[in-house]
Amino acid sequence: MSMKEAPYFRTEMTPIRSVHLSPTQIPANITEAYRGLHRIIDCDPAYGAAWKLGGTTAATQRIFKVNKLYFGPLHEREVAVLPSAAPAFQTYELKGEAEIALRIASTAADFLRADRKNTDEAPLSMLFDAWCAALELPSSPIENLADIGVTALIADRCAAGFLALGRAHPVDDFTNWAGSVLRVKQDGQTIATGGSSALLSPPDICARSFIIEALAQGFSPRPGQWISTGGATPCVNFTAGADISVCYNDHEELRFVAGIGTA
Template sequence: MTDAAIFDAQDFAKAIAERHRNRERFTLDMPAGRAGDLAFGYATQAQLLALLGGGIVGWKIGLTTPRMQQMCGVDEPIVGAVLAGRIHEAASGGPARVAVADYVRLGVESEIALRIARPFPDREVTPAEALGHVDRVCAAFELVDDSAADYARLSAATLVADNAWNAGLVLGPSRPAGEVGALAGRKGVLSRDGEVVDEGSSSDVLGDPANALAWLAGRLARQGQPLSPGQWVSTGSIVPTRFVAPGQAWRFEVEGLAPVELALD
C-alpha cells in the first residue's frame, strides 16, 4: 500500500473514531478512489484499533452466508477484532447484563464461539487442523453496533473499516472441545422473553464453523498475526442479526451446548 493510501486510512480511521465518540450515525463513504477497496478497509481497521486502544482478545467472522456476501459485493467473509474489556460472561449462573444506552444501535448475532488453546502455525490450515487448536466451545452472542447505518450505502469495505461493527462478545458456559465433537449440523434456537423468534443450523456458517475458523486462521496468518492462545473466535451468525431494546431477555441455545443468556438494561 502506498504512503498516500496509508495516510488516507489514518484520516478515515480518525473520522470513524470521532463519529464513535460523538455517538453519531454512520454515514461515511469511503474516500475518493477507495470504494470497494477491501484492502484499504483493513488498513483503516488497523488504524482504528490503534486509536480505540486495548489489546485484541478475540476475532469475529462476518458475512458468512452467500446472501450477505452478495449484498456487500464480496466473495469471502470479513474479519473484525474483539478488544479487551468487551467480553461479557454471566455471573453466578445468571444472564450477562448489558446496557443498551451504551451503544448507538445494538444488535445480537447468535453464534458458536471457540477458544484458542495452542498457537497457530504461520500458514494455511485445514478445518480439522484448526479445531485441534481449540480447547473450549460455547454458544455466544456477538454484540454488534451498526450505528444506525444506512444499509443502502453499505459496502464490505466500509463495514471492515469500522471493525466489522464488533462491539463485544457474550459467552455462555463452555465445554471442552473434545467432548463436543463436530460442529456442523447443530440446531440453534434464539428466544426473546421466553418466546422462540428464530432457528437455524450451524451448517449455515460456511458449511461448518470449523471451515470459518480455518479461513480466519489462514487470513490472519497472511497478515502476520496468527491466532493466539486465549483468544476467542466468534464463528458467524447462525440466524440473522436481531436489534434489541432495554428490558428484553435473550437466550440462544445450540444443540449440545449450554445456552447463552443476555439481559438488556
C-alpha cells in the first residue's frame, strides 16, 4: 500500500528550484492550507510583517476559481520601505505589479479580535494610519500553479517574493483612491498601467475584508503590519539590473534597481 505524500508547504524563504505538484501533494482544502501557514508562523514570528492579498481582482478569481480573497504572510526580510534595490535576495522569478498597501493603525487593536463583528463599519482612520504605492514582486517555484489551484497557492504563501513599499501617506476618513493611475516604469519607459479600479473593491475594503477573513482563519493581524491589496496593474517581467519606478498620479513614489539578488 502506497503512503500518502505530505502536502507541500513553502518552508524556504525563497525557493529557486522549480517543483511540479500532483493533486496528492496539496492540502485537502483552504482551511488545511491556512493551518499549514499557522505552523510556519509559529516557527518564526517574523512571518506576518506584511500580508499579500489575492483574489481581489477578476483575473485572479477566474484563474484560481474563487469568489473571495485569499492571503499569505510575508517575512520581515521580504519587505522593505524605499529600497534602493529589490528583491534583496535571489528569487525564482523577477516580475512585479503595482499595488496599494495600507498599514494597520495602533487604534485598530480593539477591532483585531475574532469576536468583533463590525470591522467593516470602523472609521477608515481607526483601522489604518498610512497607505503607499507599492511594488509587489511575486515569485513561485510551482510550475503548474494555475492548474493545481488555490490551496497550493496559499501553501506557497501566495507566491511570496518581495514587497517594496513606497513613501507613506497619512490616512484620514476621506482618503480614497478612485480614479487613481499607477504606472510601472522600466528604465524610464512605462511597461504597465492601472489603478485602484482594477480591484473588485476599493483598497480599504479589500484590507478590511482581509482582516475579517484572517481572524476567521485564526490569524492575528497586528498594528504596524502592511496589507498589500492586490494587483492594480498587470504583472510584468523585469530585466535584472533595470531601473524600476512606480508613479501614482504621475508622482514618483518608489524607485529601485531590479534583481539585485539574482545571478
